[in-house]
Amino acid sequence: MTAIRKIPRALMQAFLWFYFLISLYPLIWMVFYSLKNNDEIFVTNPFGFPNNLRFENYVNAWNQFNLPRYMGNSLFISTITTAGVVIFALMFAYAIARLRWKFRETVRIYMIVGMFIPLQVIIIPLAILVKDLHLTNTYGALIIPYVAFGLPFASIVFYGFLRGIPYELEESACMDGASIYRMFFRIIFPILTPAVATIMILQFLGTWNEFLLAYILISDEALRTLPIGLIYFQGQYATDWGGMGAVMTIASLPMVILYLFFTEQVERALTVSSSVKG
Amino acid sequence: MKQYLGNKNAIVLFLAPALLLYSVIVFYPIIQTFYRSFFEWDGLSEASFVGLDNFVKLWGDPLLSTSLKNGFLFALVLVVFQIGLGTFLALICADVTVKGRKLLRTAYFIPVVLSVTVVCQLWLAMYDPDNGLINKIFHAFGLSYSQNWLNLPESSIFAIAFVNAWQYMGFQFALLYAGVKSIPEHYQEAALIDGAGKWRAHWYITLPLMRETFKFCFVICITAGIGAFVQMLIMTNGGPGTTNYTITFMIIRNAFGANQYGYACAISVLLVLISLIVTIIINKVFDERREEAR
Numbered sequence: 120m121t122a123i124r125k126i127p128r129a130l131m132q133a134f135l136w137f138y139f140l141i142s143l144y145p146l147i148w149m150v151f152y153s154l155k156n157n158d159e160i161f162v163t164n165p166f167g168f169p170n171n172l173r174f175e176n177y178v179n180a181w182n183q184f185n186l187p188r189y190m191g192n193s194l195f196i197s198t199i200t201t202a203g204v205v206i207f208a209l210m211f212a213y214a215i216a217r218l219r220w221k222f223r224e225t226v227r228i229y230m231i232v233g234m235f236i237p238l239q240v241i242i243i244p245l246a247i248l249v250k251d252l253h254l255t256n257t258y259g260a261l262i263i264p265y266v267a268f269g270l271p272f273a274s275i276v277f278y279g280f281l282r283g284i285p286y287e288l289e290e291s292a293c294m295d296g297a298s299i300y301r302m303f304f305r306i307i308f309p310i311l312t313p314a315v316a317t318i319m320i321l322q323f324l325g326t327w328n329e330f331l332l333a334y335i336l337i338s339d340e341a342l343r344t345l346p347i348g349l350i351y352f353q354g355q356y357a358t359d360w361g362g363m364g365a366v367m368t369i370a371s372l373p374m375v376i377l378y379l380f381f382t383e384q385v386e387r388a389l390t391v392s393s394s395v396k397g
Numbered sequence: 398m399k400q401y402l403g404n405k406n407a408i409v410l411f412l413a414p415a416l417l418l419y420s421v422i423v424f425y426p427i428i429q430t431f432y433r434s435f436f437e438w439d440g441l442s443e444a445s446f447v448g449l450d451n452f453v454k455l456w457g458d459p460l461l462s463t464s465l466k467n468g469f470l471f472a473l474v475l476v477v478f479q480i481g482l483g484t485f486l487a488l489i490c491a492d493v494t495v496k497g498r499k500l501l502r503t504a505y506f507i508p509v510v511l512s513v514t515v516v517c518q519l520w521l522a523m524y525d526p527d528n529g530l531i532n533k534i535f536h537a538f539g540l541s542y543s544q545n546w547l548n549l550p551e552s553s554i555f556a557i558a559f560v561n562a563w564q565y566m567g568f569q570f571a572l573l574y575a576g577v578k579s580i581p582e583h584y585q586e587a588a589l590i591d592g593a594g595k596w597r598a599h600w601y602i603t604l605p606l607m608r609e610t611f612k613f614c615f616v617i618c619i620t621a622g623i624g625a626f627v628q629m630l631i632m633t634n635g636g637p638g639t640t641n642y643t644i645t646f647m648i649i650r651n652a653f654g655a656n657q658y659g660y661a662c663a664i665s666v667l668l669v670l671i672s673l674i675v676t677i678i679i680n681k682v683f684d685e686r687r688e689e690a691r
Contacts, residue, residue: 241426299404
């Protein structure tokens with residue numbers, strides 16, 4: 120009986136590594152072919168490490184197409200969005216968690232509703248709103264909606280953290296005669312650093328990769344973010360697989376590096392998200 | 398102190414930016430979507446009230462059944478692959494004697510952080526009938542089997558759904574893994590001592606205790622499947638023909654392709670209702686299980 124159980128055990132673990140390959144090999148294949156020419160990709164060496172590394176694919180990808188521009192747009196939009204979400208959500212969460220007024224519970228529930236609305240459901244009125252506000256083809260057309268959509272989740276996470284802080288902190292600040300604003304920035308903000316870091320990473324990742332809004336709300340080529348700009352490479356690059364692979368690899372690197380640096384925070388953020396929404 | 402934390406100016410100042418942004422950009426459009434679903438409207442000229450006409454029209458739209466079918470098939474692929482396989486992997490990986498667990502978990506998660514465009518284009522290359530990795534692998538094993546994966550009307554939806562399933566597997570895996578890990582180990586030890594096999598112990602002890610995790614995972618998978626869009630847009634543009642249409646595809650095409658904003662809003666309302674009903678059903682099913690367990 121035990122012998123029968125031992126064999127599956129090794130098999131099970133082999134299965135974990137088999138899925139490891141399924142998960143990673145397509146990406147490795149992509150990096151490999153980004154360093155090959157078509158002949159090597161299609162005929163001589165479709166699977167393995169490149170015979171000679173053709174870094175010129177990367178040089179071409181960077182120079183011939185608008186890649187630096189799209190990356191710059193994504194970086195700018197993601198950074199401003201992340202900062203906006205963190206600051207506004209923190210202020211809002213502080214008001215509903217600590218300040219004393221009548222309808223704070225109602226307002227909190229009002230905010231939570233936004234977390235459960237699929238983006239595609241409100242995209243039509245939103246597109247018209249963006250036009251009416253004269254934001255079409257500006258960075259604001261993306262940044263403002265991104266901040267608004269980031270607020271519910273971030274607020275609720277901050278709210279959870281803020282509820283756990285002892286009131287003595289505010290009391291002593293009050294005794295010392297510090298204004299409430301000073302106290303907020305000097306005492307509350309630093310205490311919440313771990314939660315802020317978590318939200319920042321999650322928000323930055325999400326904004327960088329956001330597709331639907333960027334696809335609908337931006338038509339100006341110069342304002343495209345990376346996920347949108349990449350769609351248009353496909354047509355231009357149809358015959359040059361190596362170049363396309365290089366573009367895709369460059370586009371992916373920043374987020375993969377970010378993830379590898381902050382693995383722990385991302386995983387913590389996930390567990391938080393499931394407990395908040397569940 | 399009461400005065401300090403009841404400072405009216407501070408309350409208004411702290412609340413205003415978030416509340417204003419959220420109300421204008423998120424909440425107002427929700428109301429608008431529902432309201433506009435009763436109008437015939439091209440987004441520019443005066444809208445005219447048509448009652449339930451949009452919904453009647455939607456009921457007769459031949460694309461609706463295609464879209465619903467594709468949505469549910471998409472969801473099915475996600476559930477089977479991400480939750481089915483994901484749970485299996487999480488259970489094995491949670492065993493502390495497995496070596497390289499950290500590496501495995503990181504590798505499973507990497508596709509999640511990539512842009513959906515990169516992933517779709519990578520899989521376009523993978524599915525390429527002549528030079529794609531998948532057909533090449535079949536050739537390498539001496540099989541002459543090759544397919545134009547994305548061009549078969551009956552099965553292309555599975556090929557597309559698989560791309561999403563592959564990319565976000567790591568996300569569901571991380572949730573399920575955390576779920577397995579949250580269960581005190583002595584629960585399983587007790588079952589093992591009672592003579593249950595490891596997998597029996599998992600089936601009767603671990604999985605039922607992960608009810609809350611499963612509830613969350615099912616809601617995410619099924620609503621994501623029903624609302625699927627980007628993969629179709631990039632990989633097949635809804636085709637061949639209209640065979641890969643989904644509800645979201647209908648919304649976007651009707652609104653931004655045909656300028657039928659009122660009709661598109663009606664489809665959006667349907668999407669909200671379906672998502673809501675699915676969420677309620679999932680909650681009910683899992684809560685009933687809990688009652689039975691008692």
